[in-house]
Amino acid sequence: MKKVLTGFLMVGMILSMGAGKKNQQTAKKTMNSVFRGFLGLVPFMNSQMKFKDLANKEEIHTHLTTLKNAFENAKHIKTFEMPGFNPSFEQAKTHLKETLEAFEGGQPDFARVRLRATGQLCISCHTQLKGNRGSFGPLNTLSRSDFSSDYEFAEFLFLIRNYRKAERYFEKEINEAFEKSRKLSKVNKVNSFAYRGNKIERSLEKTLTIHTKVKYAPEKVLPIIQKYSRNKYIDSELKGKMEGWIASLKKWKKSDYEGRIKNANELRSFIDKNLSKYADSFSSFDGRNDVDLLVASGALYQYLYKKPRSKDTPEVLFWLSKVDEHLNNSFLFSLSELYLKRCITDYGKTKWGPKCYRTYRDKISHGYTGSAGVFIPKDEVDELKRLKSFLN
Numbered sequence: 001m002k003k004v005l006t007g008f009l010m011v012g013m014i015l016s017m018g019a020g021k022k023n024q025q026t027a028k029k030t031m032n033s034v035f036r037g038f039l040g041l042v043p044f045m046n047s048q049m050k051f052k053d054l055a056n057k058e059e060i061h062t063h064l065t066t067l068k069n070a071f072e073n074a075k076h077i078k079t080f081e082m083p084g085f086n087p088s089f090e091q092a093k094t095h096l097k098e099t100l101e102a103f104e105g106g107q108p109d110f111a112r113v114r115l116r117a118t119g120q121l122c123i124s125c126h127t128q129l130k131g132n133r134g135s136f137g138p139l140n141t142l143s144r145s146d147f148s149s150d151y152e153f154a155e156f157l158f159l160i161r162n163y164r165k166a167e168r169y170f171e172k173e174i175n176e177a178f179e180k181s182r183k184l185s186k187v188n189k190v191n192s193f194a195y196r197g198n199k200i201e202r203s204l205e206k207t208l209t210i211h212t213k214v215k216y217a218p219e220k221v222l223p224i225i226q227k228y229s230r231n232k233y234i235d236s237e238l239k240g241k242m243e244g245w246i247a248s249l250k251k252w253k254k255s256d257y258e259g260r261i262k263n264a265n266e267l268r269s270f271i272d273k274n275l276s277k278y279a280d281s282f283s284s285f286d287g288r289n290d291v292d293l294l295v296a297s298g299a300l301y302q303y304l305y306k307k308p309r310s311k312d313t314p315e316v317l318f319w320l321s322k323v324d325e326h327l328n329n330s331f332l333f334s335l336s337e338l339y340l341k342r343c344i345t346d347y348g349k350t351k352w353g354p355k356c357y358r359t360y361r362d363k364i365s366h367g368y369t370g371s372a373g374v375f376i377p378k379d380e381v382d383e384l385k386r387l388k389s390f391l392n
């Protein structure tokens with residue numbers, strides 16, 4: 001009997017592994033079409049002139065359509081229904097539909113801005129996955145010469161999860177920016193900080209993200225941040241933020257946290273220790289808490305990925321929403337509201353449903369509060385009504 005049971009278990013395991021594999025393959029297939037569309041758009045995306053040029057209109061339209069359809073046709077894919085990916089998936093669908101509409105409606109500038117923001121959506125899913133060295137064929141079809149700067153190439157590498165190479169190009173960008181500052185300060189002593197740009201900051205943030213959220217290695221990124229924080233071309237505001245990062249990285253390095261939350265008990269103590277202070281307040285984006293938030297984001301996504309159907313899911317969604325709200329938007333596309341919605345529609349009858357609803361409602365009314373009081377538009381009022389109906 002025992003043997004038969006084991007046999008059944010084995011068959012079950014093999015079947016479920018097969019199913020998992022199949023889902024992955026279809027997600028992969030979708031991503032291949034997504035990538036095809038995206039790749040085709042890269043040459044136009046970074047140039048306003050090329051994007052507006054009527055000679056390119058048809059080609060851009062074709063790629064935008066490919067991109068939009070790839071997401072639209074991926075409805076049934078299980079991977080995209082998982083609670084960590086689904087908010088990004090839904091957002092990508094709406095976002096690309098509206099981007100195409102803007103392009104067709106004769107607003108190429110607006111469409112281009114939106115398209116560039118799409119990269120953030122790709123990243124919001126991909127940073128939940130492990131790295132990918134880029135051995136995958138089509139990913140190697142683009143090289144540095146296809147991009148106008150090291151920064152743009154680095155962003156692309158980051159997006160396709162080739163983190164090691166991305167990091168190298170982010171560092172190149174930072175060092176070039178320092179070099180430019182040095183040259184400028186020679187010409188013009190008064191304006192010694194003239195060249196700063198936000199690329200240094202963005203590059204540092206991405207490097208930090210790789211070693212805190214994607215793979216947890218505070219000891220690796222600490223010396224990098226320390227090195228750059230001492231550079232005289234870093235302005236005082238960024239320096240202040242980096243000091244906050246350094247202090248937290250030291251704290252994490254010393255802590256007994258190993259980069260993942262293994263069970264419900266660990267989840268509870270992780271939240272108490274690191275997140276409970278973010279429960280109510282609306283954020284002040286000084287960036288000093290970035291490291292804590294990034295580590296938490298990585299930990300929560302991983303938990304959700306490993307245990308998508310656990311009874312802790314609504315709680316994890318609630319905290320992901322909080323983390324997103326507090327993390328500076330330059331890190332990720334904010335999906336804060338979408339996590340709350342998911343918590344309400346799928347878990348409305350648990351004790352987290354009402355809590356997620358109240359948080360969502362407060363966020364919305366906060367957003368529509370002006371000098372004349374609160375004015376919530378009708379479609380938002382309707383949405384609140386719809387969400388409330390899931391609670392009982």
Ligand code: HEC
Binds near residue numbers: 079080119122123129
């Ligand atoms: C809803 C989540 C989600 C969004 C949004 C998303 N991706 Fe992906 N992407 C995935 C997943 C999951 C995989 C891993 C698939 C696999 O390997 O099974 C992946 C893998 C990839 C790959 C690597 C293919 C491979 O399997 O090695 C490329 C390229 C890619 N995505 C491009 C993009 C681009 C470009 C965008 C944005 C326009 C994007 N993705 C948006 C979830 C997403």
